[in-house]
Amino acid sequence: MVKGVKVHSKVAQQAQAELFTDGALGFLAALHRTFESTRQSLLVAREDAQRRFDAGVPLDFPPETAHIRADPSWHCAPPGPGLEDRRVEITGPTDRKMVINALNSGAKTFMADFEDSSAPTFANMVNGQINLRDAVRRKIDFESGGKQYKLSAQPAVLLVRPRGWHLDEPRVTVDNAPLSASIFDFALYFYHNAKELVKAGRGPYFYLPKMEHYLEARLWNDIFLFAQSYIGMPHNTIRATVLIETLPAGFQMEEILFELRNHSSGLNCGRWDYIFSFIKKRRADRSAVLPDRKDVTMTVGFMDAYVRLLIQTCHKRKVAAMGGMSAQIPIKDDPKANEVAMNKVRADKLREVTAGHDGTWIAHPLINGIARQIFDENMLGPNQYHVLRQDVKVAAADLLNTNVPGKITEEGVRENISCSLAYTAAWVGGNGCIPLNYLMEDAATAEITRVQLWQWVRYGARLDSGKPVTLEYIDGLVEELAPGIKKLAPGVKEEHVKVAAEYLKRQVRQQWPSEFLTSDLMPYLAIADGVDPAWQKAAL
Structure with missing residues (x-):
């Protein structure tokens, strides 16, 4: 050595x-x-x-x-x-x-x-x-x-x-x-x-x-x-x-x-x-x-x-x-x-x-x-x-033009939550790309879902129905959708879905979104690989 x-x-x-x-x-x-x-x-x-x-x-x-x-x-x-x-x-x-x-x-x-x-x-x-x-x-x-x-x-x-x-x-x-x-x-x-x-x-x-x-x-x-x-x-x-x-x-x-x-x-x-x-x-x-x-x-x-x-x-x-x-x-x-x-x-x-x-x-x-x-x-x-x-x-x-036609819909919120939960759970379990609803999702697409949910909560966005996107609304959908993630993304484990749900709830509550979910969650992989938990500075 x-x-x-x-x-x-x-x-x-x-x-x-x-x-x-x-x-x-x-x-x-x-x-x-x-x-x-x-x-x-x-x-x-x-x-x-x-x-x-x-x-x-x-x-x-x-x-x-x-x-x-x-x-x-x-x-x-x-x-x-x-x-x-x-x-x-x-x-x-x-x-x-x-x-x-x-x-x-x-x-x-x-x-x-x-x-x-x-x-x-x-x-x-x-x-x-x-x-x-x-x-x-x-x-x-x-x-x-x-x-x-x-x-x-x-x-x-x-x-x-x-x-x-x-x-x-x-x-x-x-x-x-x-x-x-x-x-x-x-x-x-x-x-x-x-x-x-x-x-x-x-x-x-x-x-x-x-x-x-x-x-x-x-x-x-x-x-x-x-x-x-x-x-x-x-x-x-x-x-x-x-x-x-x-x-x-x-x-x-x-x-x-x-x-x-x-x-x-x-x-x-x-x-x-x-x-x-x-x-x-x-x-x-x-x-x-x-x-x-x-x-x-x-x-x-x-x-x-x-x-x-x-x-x-x-x-x-x-x-x-x-x-x-x-x-x-x-x-x-x-x-x-x-x-x-x-x-x-x-x-x-x-x-x-x-x-x-x-x-x-x-x-x-x-x-x-x-x-x-x-x-x-x-x-x-x-x-x-x-x-x-x-x-x-x-x-x-x-390059900064934010004139993007479209609406924020309940379907869009649900899809973001499902994607975030499924991908994060799969990633913690060792899988970095998964098919969801006939789309290939990887870390980049999952990151969009995470920061969009944060952004909509942060700025009090409203759905096309007029309903506000609040922390309580996101929490309720996370609780509703989490039990179905294992069926949506076969192979993910229940304990990893729990990690993903807790992570997403924390993220939408932060003043600013984390830079990368991969940096946040790397300690899970490192500790599973035998790295001393005390050495890890990131909080799990």
Whole structure:
């Protein structure tokens, strides 16, 4: 073991020889000791920025970087091998069956997700690393239920999404401090696979989530430079796509690309987290109250402006502008309902490709054919970098436009409560993405439900019937709906539903909503994994 590094979980014993080698632990320690203080200062800067927003300081494009936005001469790196054409990207967690099915789906790329679609139990995180290591080496074949699973001759190109800067990895400490979850996920994958990926001509490639400032992108770039030097790899080999899924990042797209320009492969419209962030960052603004979640579509003012600006920005700098995820999933037992759902997917993908996106996301292999057909018919080349969208003029006010048609309804409140309870219960139980009412829900969509309920209570919103959304009303619906959650989301346990109900009741009572439910609830997973409860600072 490496001095100062401790692994606080029995799960690690099973993978010790494979993942937690002295070399890997030394790499983790080196990254932590070099960059942790910067990460902490950036998290403090987030809190400072939120205080300014609460005080009424409006979000705007940073004046100190106007020269970067105005300079037409700089461009990002050319696409890495295999990233020239990304018309359909499939995403999902890193369990073994999912990894094989996604790589075999026919999609151009697969984003293996350690973040919003994975509940970060240590077993999930460690086994996910083992699965990706085996996939890189084409040794991931296995049998389950009498069925053989193995990789096809030409699998999708692999990209990996580590967890965000805000999350710790409490099962691993360096010098008695928890490791950054971002560094843990990135470092183990990079250390064990980077040279194999280069040899295969396919990476290493990453997706970077939840950033709120261009200095957070600079930190990633510094880590990339450090990591490549550490293992003796040429600089600028890594490629990373940044998810623009926070409201502050929507005002800093060019700066984020600039910081990562020699490692950049574009930006992605992380639509669900962006809506969550829009509500959270404007928590003190009564005018930012939004209607039912279903009414906050990609065509409403602030979402449409965000999409247009992202496409224009990416193509100006010669990188991919990736579209987002449709929540619909196939409905096997109802052909008519399935056709309605798939038509929504078709319309969404057509909107994206005609707007100028270079690719889109799917969550289910059966949707690949639909998305692929739309993009094949409307994007004849490998991408649309030539679509410069010079017609686009997006002002700060456009990104803050709260003119969203729709109502707050009892059905919307009930759906938010059911989703929040079901997802939170599943997450505490170790499952990070669940189908609910034929929609795929992950942490991002669950976060929308949580902060919407808080927002409606905080500002005394009224239903379309005139009934006020009060604490008593929410409490009553939580008590009514909680007993049915196990039926709605098979596999969740009663004790986890209780945790979810108590958490939601606390959340709607807070002055401000918590930053992330995943941060709040991580102690449950950590203690279950063997971390000393006394060491955990977060209150359960």
